[in-house]
Amino acid sequence: MANQFVTRSLDEIRFWSRIMKEHALFLSLGFNFDDKKLIQEAQQFIDLFEKIEQQLSNFNANSDPQQIAAFNNQVHQAAHAIWAYKRKVLGLTLRCEIRSNNYPLLLDHTSREAAYFGERLKELNEGKLQPTPAKIIKENVFFLRLMADHSKFIGHLLDPSERKLVDQAREFSHDFDQLVFQAVDLDSMRPQSETQPLLDKFLDENRVSVVALRDFKKTARELIEACRIKSNIHPLLADHVFREAERFLHIIDMFEVSLGSDH
Missing domain, CATH: 1.20.1260.120 (Protein of unknown function DUF2935)
Structure with a gap:
């Protein structure tokens, strides 16, 4: 310990x-x-x-x-x-x-x-x-909100002429806003929501969305570093938000391990 x-x-x-x-x-x-x-x-x-x-x-x-x-x-x-x-x-x-x-x-x-x-x-x-079920939900609310914010920042810092990338960032912003609301709803249903199947589904859904956003950030980072897209995004900022998405995935893994060890 x-x-x-x-x-x-x-x-x-x-x-x-x-x-x-x-x-x-x-x-x-x-x-x-x-x-x-x-x-x-x-x-x-x-x-x-x-x-x-x-x-x-x-x-x-x-x-x-x-x-x-x-x-x-x-x-x-x-x-x-x-x-x-x-x-x-x-x-x-x-x-x-x-x-x-x-x-x-x-x-x-x-x-x-x-x-x-x-x-x-x-x-x-x-x-x-060891995280409690309540802690797992609250920490996901925190990180989902960060991911939603990142999507909004990316959308605002891209040059308006990068229409396709701006649209993608907006879609991620919308998706993560929905996941935040879903997580907040689950949080307010505690302790009734603290069941293994619900938490497993919750983490699985979040993982799918975070992986998609992480991959988008990775691509954006590579394009920014290669000067292939127009934006006000500092290359270090692109790497910074990518690392935070990776961190969220690492935390989801830890939560799933802790839930598995409870059974």
Whole structure:
């Protein structure tokens, strides 16, 4: 169990610290030139999460669980700090105190991921290693909403002349909105909905849609890197959203294993 706590903690930090660092970069690229203080703060977060990534090399699967718990607390503080920064920028944007190329939904989206990251570290330190049926549904609501957001961002950042790709992104946005509503409905039916067959079907349906979106993102990433489509999408952003879809598939796999072990 101690070994599982260590490996899961390091895996979460490895994946999400990179995501947080990239969020800070994307936000800094979206600000106006005169938003110097906000750009400077974003750079501080890039440096902070780079430092955390470097610290990861000090640990491995055999590390002392107490040291990992302390590291989780340290990274939790960093996740909370970047969450607060993103919410501050969202407030400035909604009050029209700043004008930038960072959509309010993007700011909200990235802050939800920071909150999720912090919560995962807290749960691990509390010894919550096995997901409950309720947790499985809630985590799917979270990730399905991320995938729906990604589809909307892709559709808005593609050049309008890329009509076919824009239409595909809109279709994915619609599909994932429907899956979000379906997951929310299932969540509100708890605990009656927490049955093995329903959860199995729920995860299977989500997997099919996420695989399709993951493949679309992979193609888009390759086309962007090869300069074969017209868009405002940074190549790193294309890779970033692809990795998050892969992460969701990895989590669905973990949930299916945990459901299987219950029987």
